[in-house]
Amino acid sequence: MKRTARIPILLAAAVSVSCSRQPKTFVLVPKPTAYGAAIVESSGGKQTAEVGTPLGQPVVVQVNDEQGNAVASALVIMRGPNGVAFDPAAGLSDSSGQFTTIVSLGTIPSRYQLTASITTKTGKAAELKIEEIALGYQEMVGSQLNDLHCARCHNQESTPERVSNYDNLEVKPHPFTEGDTLNKMSEADLTAIISHGGPALNKSPLMPPYGYTLSKSEIRALVAYIRIVSDPPYGAPGIVYAQK
């Protein structure tokens, strides 16, 4: 192609970029004075929050060198899918090698994979993937029902306000994150065991029935919550139609 022919193409490209509907945001990044070799998560992964709202805890990542020691003043850049907002989106690690950012998830209820990246001394990029979960209306109602009725037994973690009952049970309940087991159960199975208790699926009577306590829509919300927090993620079977 002739050199002159390229000019209109370049022009068109420039115009289309500058006129595109979504303005590109450029993040002003500070100048790093040190470079790390690896980036690890300190806290803030696997949180849930209502769509469009900030996560309860900030996401904290740490920059380390080859020996695993913390590196201060290294540049960390956060990226995420459309709709995810970071405050701040980039910055230098502090004196203990940590970089803290508040994350607001997008408006689609699903999992969001965030990437925290640093540049190493050799100019290569080191990345860390962090997963967060945005809850839609149903999943959020489900998460509140989970807090009230389920979490005491199905969540092994204890907090000062909510001591887990998991260790006290002879037959251990499945944590809702246990996708390997729960993903195999159909919506109907989950609805049955929530409504009618463990014996409905020949399981332990220690799981009581909630069909007389929760409404049908509440149980649907609970199932939606269980599906969205499961790990590995739950893939809906979709609709299967008869072949022609």
Add this chain to the structure above:
Amino acid sequence: MRLPDSLVKLRQKFFGDTVRTFGWMSLVLVVLLAIAPTKDYFADWHRYQRGYERLISKRSDAVTLRRHFEPGIQQIWLPELGVVDRCTTCHSALKEATLMDITAQPYRHHPDVPHKVEEFGCSMCHRGQGAATSVEEAHKSTLAWEEPILPAKYLESSCGQCHQQDLKGTPQLNLGRKMLAQYGCVHCHTIKRLDGTPLAATDDPPPLLHIADKTTREWIYAWLKDPQAYSSTATMPNFKLKDEEARDISTFLIASSTPASLKIMPASLDQSKKVKDDAALQTKAASLYGESFCASCHAVQNAAGNLVGGNLGPELTKVGSKVKPVWLQAWVRNPHDYDPATGMPHYRFSDREVGLLSGFLMGKTDSDLLANVHLDPATPEQIEHGKRLVNEYGCASCHVINGIKRPETFAPELTKIGSKPVNQLAFAPDVPHTLYDFIEAKIRQPRAFGPSLKMPQYNFTTAQVNGLVNALLSHSERALTMPATKTVPAPAVSHYEPAGKAGQLIKDLNCFSCHTMNGRGGDMAPDLTWEGSSVQRDWLVQFFRNPNTLRPALIRRMPKFNLTDAEIDTLTDYIMTVYQSPKIDRDSMPLAGYAPGQVELGKQLYYSKYGCQACHIIDTKQDKGYIGPTLTHVGSRLTAAWVYNWLKDPQALRPGTQEPKRNLSDDEARALTGFLMSQKGRETQEAKKR
């Protein structure tokens, strides 16, 4: 009529003869006529509808989807609600559950919410211009239209327009509404509900009538300059006062203070002074602080910097730098002497205990707090200036102050803030011109809107700000004009007052701070509205003497108030007679004497069929569950009629309780009741033998 020659020449030059001119002109006319349909064809909505048809054509259920799809402009018209929404013109897939995987707008499936789009439309919840048919006009406010579409984080505000009560699906709105009452917003701003009643504050700003008895001018100065420096959880906002303003206000407050009638016990004061230098006394004092469950309401910062304790009362980490020893010993003895309206209970501590506790608390100091506060002696000018400032800043909106009248309308009313036109708002620089951005900025940085504004600076987290914006947006013009059939009123505010001698005791002990009775009170402890139907008298007497916890996993406990036997009798009699549920006949079932067969059946149901041991403990050796209360003594604690009715339907007796309903048959419930009533506890059985 003949055209001028120049025009004729022009015509001939361009078109040639008359016939050709006619032909060309016709063509121009056709083109002109085609403009409207062409514009229509290239309209946003047409483009999106074609896109939707392309999208569904590739899917396995294309035939069904195409049958659902209606081309052309769609409209939802609800005259009663003032809704004219054409959003479904482009958002064609709102109701297509099989398109769940499509995340690109405008083809997203609407999540399952309790309302149907045909009944409420779209703009009711999302705002925006429902009647517009172009993307820009529908979602932003480019012309004279005012309402931009709400971002996802503020959607809950729309639920609050009709729903005046708390909903499960709106945690942000619930938080925001609670905060409006809790952080004193409604002390200055009037916010009326749909029924015209103003929102009432739930915080309890201390009266400053006798402030000089309680604390020093220096502490007031430091507090006014930065309340959060004293306690990070303080709800008092920062008024960003200049040094001399804080100096003069503190001078005025001390000068206007009148003496309170505090009981001064020298014995307690002496004891209190000894605690500081005596390790043994300190240990005793610390355990008394623990046994009295002060931490259920008050937080103290631990060595790691975390706050440990409840938030009903103020944080006590630096209380020794704040209060005067004489005041503290009087307060610990009976807080009502200083502030009759306080929520703190009147513990019946002995003089020695008062000394121990106040000495222990006086030891909680922070030497840095007042290190740099040096105030000149007060002058009449300072007092005069301080009084003027107190009026200017509206201090009396929250606090009762001698000589200052409470201002009636200190700050703008916010009843219609959720629909305030943008052109009536004065924006600070860098704040986007939308109502919700305005409200958010105003809460975050009120003084950025002008240095002379009086709204103080709060320290809210992002989640708290979002909650408040949601709560404020819900107070809209639309909410006020909503037909009454569509709105759900808030639960009525209860002004229940227990009567007589027991009523006075309940007030003195401030039971309402933690317990709810007849719709009034706190939620830290169980609702006692039906307590008389629920428990046996002997147990209640014992419990008042020595309140043991029923729930092993709970940190917060009922404190021991050191009541006299006569006081316990009064309270017990009142509870047993007044707090009775009409649904339960206490004498319908016996407390003991169930047939062994029935008890055995109940035991089997308990352990095998219903797995109650998952949450409750009966046999301390093998049962471990501790979600529900321990049932080892349940037979000597609860009445059989209550147990039976509870088993049949727990939520009917205490709405929102965790225990699920089981749909037991009458026989099963009776057998389980028999088994539970046979659990009298070892101590009681031994006591009977003796």
